[in-house]
Amino acid sequence: MKPYSVSFGGIPDKYSAWKNSAFAVVPFPIDLTTTYVSGARNGPRAIIEASSHMELFDEENKIETYRAGIFTSTEIPLMTTGPLSMLKEVERRFRAVIKAGKIPVLLGGEHSGTCGAVAALKKKYDDLTVVQFDAHADLRDKYLGTPWNHACVGRRIVDSGAKLVQVGIRSMSEEEDRFLRKSEGVKTFYASELRENLGDVTKGIVSNLTGNVYITMDLDVFDPGIMPAVGTPEPGGLGWFEAIDILRDVMLSGSNIVGFDIMELAPIPGIVAPDFLAAKLCYRMMGWVLAKREEK
Numbered sequence: 001m002k003p004y005s006v007s008f009g010g011i012p013d014k015y016s017a018w019k020n021s022a023f024a025v026v027p028f029p030i031d032l033t034t035t036y037v038s039g040a041r042n043g044p045r046a047i048i049e050a051s052s053h054m055e056l057f058d059e060e061n062k063i064e065t066y067r068a069g070i071f072t073s074t075e076i077p078l079m080t081t082g083p084l085s086m087l088k089e090v091e092r093r094f095r096a097v098i099k100a101g102k103i104p105v106l107l108g109g110e111h112s113g114t115c116g117a118v119a120a121l122k123k124k125y126d127d128l129t130v131v132q133f134d135a136h137a138d139l140r141d142k143y144l145g146t147p148w149n150h151a152c153v154g155r156r157i158v159d160s161g162a163k164l165v166q167v168g169i170r171s172m173s174e175e176e177d178r179f180l181r182k183s184e185g186v187k188t189f190y191a192s193e194l195r196e197n198l199g200d201v202t203k204g205i206v207s208n209l210t211g212n213v214y215i216t217m218d219l220d221v222f223d224p225g226i227m228p229a230v231g232t233p234e235p236g237g238l239g240w241f242e243a244i245d246i247l248r249d250v251m252l253s254g255s256n257i258v259g260f261d262i263m264e265l266a267p268i269p270g271i272v273a274p275d276f277l278a279a280k281l282c283y284r285m286m287g288w289v290l291a292k293r294e295e296k
Ligand SMILES: [Mn+2]
Pocket: 134, 135, 136, 218, 220, 221, 232
């Protein structure tokens, strides 16, 4: 796989080479089906740029995560033939990463990219749970003429046969609500429930994880106060520590974490805090993957 001109973390070549890297970052700079504020095509680049300003010591896990190796691939190219051809390219890259025994990390870019990631993982792991952090249920069968719209990601995950666990939801249509009521393969934890009892809800989330686990982070799960740089902001989202507390328990649970993504960053010129949040979140999640390996 070809390396990108810049590396996640701004790390030395020695640690960003394909060979021996524990992680492979795949940038998905696409916002083809965005419906409100566009700009997610600039997300991956902004995350990688912000990541070069991070401390490379993970103060929670007490490790220098980059020493395990973080490869950054070239961007998924924009194809005007429609979303599906780009999702196929995500799937192809993920398969190569999985085959090489690395943990794939997708950076977006609109949320539909996750469909390509899940397609690759489902082929490798029959027993797959996808944990979707999101303000939106994303369970529409179609939106604005395509099933590959960013508003349909959850539904496509269900179609793939993976189990879906949703966290932080606070926006959906009547159609989606009806779908949820009759779906057995979906478990939804609403933002309002988290607000009432974070500890018990987190236990509920963890108890719903089976087999191999992929985590998809739509950044709009965070409150717009700390994450205004998204295409479809919703009030009442998670704070940094709330998200960290849930993610820690999910990532250090008994389940095997097979990859993750951080999606929907639409950078706002002059406001770097959201870009930095996304970069730090990505690095922390890598840190938990390593911390768990060391535990074993
Ligand atoms: Mn969303």
